Amino acid sequence: MSMTLSNLLAFGFLPGHEVVTTGDLAHRVVRSVVAVSAHDEIAGLRPGEFAVLDHTRFAASDPNLAGTIVRAASQGASGLLVNGSADQLPATTRELVARSGLPLVLTGQNVDVRRLVTAMDRFVRSPDLPDAALINTVSHRLCSTVSDAEGMVRVLSTTLRCRVGLLDAEGRLAVGNLPAEVVRSQAFRRACGPSAGGGGHTQQVRALDDDSLLIIQPVRLGPTGPLNLRLVAVVPNGPVAYARTTSVSLSVAAWAFVAHLATVAVVLERQQQPRAGLLARLLAEADAPSSEVLEQATAAGWRLGGRHTGVHVRATGHEPTGMAVRYRLRAALEARDLAADPVPRDDGWVVWFTDLDPDEDGTLLRTMRGVLLDVERSCPGVRMCAGVGVPGNGTGGLRDSLQDARRACTMAAARNVAGAVERIGASSVKRLLSDQHATPSQVDLAERLLLPLTSADMSGYLTITLSCYLDNESSATATALSLGVHRNTVLARLDRIRTLLDVEMNDPDERLALHLATRLVHGGAPTGGWEDVVAAEHGVSSPSDTPRRVRD
Structure with a gap:
């Protein structure tokens, strides 16, 4: 069976890639994958070869890329991979791509050319079909026995006979048998750590070393759900059928786990109080959340990765009840395009916003004051105040930001004005006035x-x-x-x-x-x-x- 460029790109070696072509990738046969580190090497390309261009010598914005495309097309190459994005291509380069019919694949990542070429070439040279019987076994065991993350990972690891783990949004191993040396390796941290930006929303395949591949499968509850969990398997960089079987099995496992999370989400939706307990557990385990907490937080729709800004809100007065205030608070937040569900916490409620841009962060105090004033107008006799914390990364940063927000809320309450909002900056003088520093x-x-x-x-x-x-x-x-x-x-x-x-x-x-x-x-x-x-x-x-x- 021949490998096509469409199948090669679909396997996940190049997450987030772009393709510029006028032809059909499904009819473009790839016989091998080679590295090209100099312009004169283009003349040595053979028909059916897919060329990966060294990002230190070639770039999408380089006008000389047009000549490279012409020579590669004349040699019968199946396509070129170059660093950059489609909007960086000069007009002349786009015209040559259209006339030559040669597919140009672009990636914004500075890939490790040697490892990428080795992994892709092995995949191309052995285009066997996955083991359907093994995939059916995985599917059956997942549907009949799995009720939590540990069970899912155990089924995958024992059935596929490979190392499998479940990672949180910061790349920490929540459950699984991934070797410690793998988790600590630079290649693993680049692919799965916080700097990987969550790892993307589709399955990826990365070269771990010369002999191993990482297959990374996101787990998310719906297309807009938070990306808090990822399944990761380490497979040999050898038999392609084995890698494909593992890839499909991880996809099946993700769907099975999403069904489990949907059940958990229904329970949380019916019972609001467990959210307060869940948040307390999450903050207590912020440095290393358990798999159970990660499951429930994901089912609740909480985003755990990224840069969080915590807000603590408090209300004083006689009427109406706290549930009514919470309802009005949520409505006021939604009216200002702040999608957040207030969670009961200590003497009030907390919300947090993730990855605010500089303009949103700069206007957050004014926006929150407007929210509080809306609540006061709709709830006569209630006085609202709020504190905004210093932004922090990951679950540990969320914990610290909410602690700051609570102290800032106490200072806002002392002002005794309508809709008071305070923020204690990382090096703010107000920090000296908070209870934490007052002797x-x-x-x-x-x-x-x-x-x-x-x-x-x-x-x-x-x-x-x-x-x-x-x-x-x-x-x-x-x-x-x-x-x-x-x-x-x-x-x-x-x-x-x-x-x-x-x-x-x-x-x-x-x-x-x-x-x-x-x-x-x-x-x-x-x-x-x-x-x-x-x-x-x-x-x-x-x-x-x-x-x-x-x-x-």
Whole structure:
């Protein structure tokens, strides 16, 4: 049976490749695969040879590639592989490809030419059909016995008699018998590690060394599901039928495992509370998640690979219930094209966004403030606040980002304004104000500095006004808008604050000391909104005399 260029490219040696041709690849016979490292070697090509051009000597953008195409076509070559993309081809090169009929295959990867040529040439020279009986055995055993990742990998490994493993999004071995030296090798990390960008959405075949191939099969729940899991098998770079059988078997296994994940997804959809427990387990095992956690997280639709930005959201007030707030929060996020399902966590909910571009990241605080204000408008009596964490990579980065977000949310709550959002940067001064870095002596000093205010005003409205005033860059007008009171009320309070503290607000050092003190003393969540402050000032009962935090 002859190997065609269509079959060769379909096997997965070149993930993400492009083909420029006017002919039918199914009728282009490939008899061998050779490496070409210099222009004069093109003249030595024989009919039916597929030439892999050295990326250090040839490129799609090179105008001289046109002459190479003409000579290869005259020699009867079956095609050329060159580094680059189709949009880099000059117009003259495209015209020559069209006239010559020679297929030009382009790849954006700087491939290891020697290993690629060896693997592809062996595949071409032995075009045997896969063992249908063995594939049927694999399919039967998977459908009848597999109920988790460990069972799937065990069936594949014992039936195919090769090393098989299940990897997470960061290339860590979750379950399987892949040798430790293979997992640590540079070739494996390039093909399966975080830098591989998830490894692509279709099956790939990579040369591990001169004697072994890696077959990598993504496992994802639906075309838009997260790519958290990959099946990997190590097979000899020899009998092509064996490699093909393993390739087809991994595809069958992926479909069987997706069916299992769909069942898990239905259970998670019916029961919301397990999501909170699942997230707790994921964060606890962030450095090396178990296969069970990876399965459930994938079934839940959570993306685990990439650069995550965590957000912690909190609500205070009497009504409505936490479930209603969560529903409104999810709707407000969707209205701003932020696809995220809030997960209950500690004293609120968390969401995270993955691989935000610089513009999205730069506007995230403003976007989240709009989300919170939408929720407050739809849930009267509820005050929302949120914190945004420092972006981090993988599950470990997600854990750290959510921890940062929770501390930032605590600082946002202390501002006591509608839709407050804070972000603690990796080297931000705000990090010094978070609970993680505040020492008891610092808090004690801050409390003594503000003691005249807290002693004279048990309701706390003077301290809250001072904090809000300093947060709003000493603008009485902005402070009045944030607190929902008249500007004259703010000015009267500021006069009393100056009298009680005996400070000069125009002095930058004293102003900074007061700002730090208010943040340290009021770093926790406020006990009520500005309505309570106004009510206390005028001596009337507040609608939230016994405020409580909204929870699920």
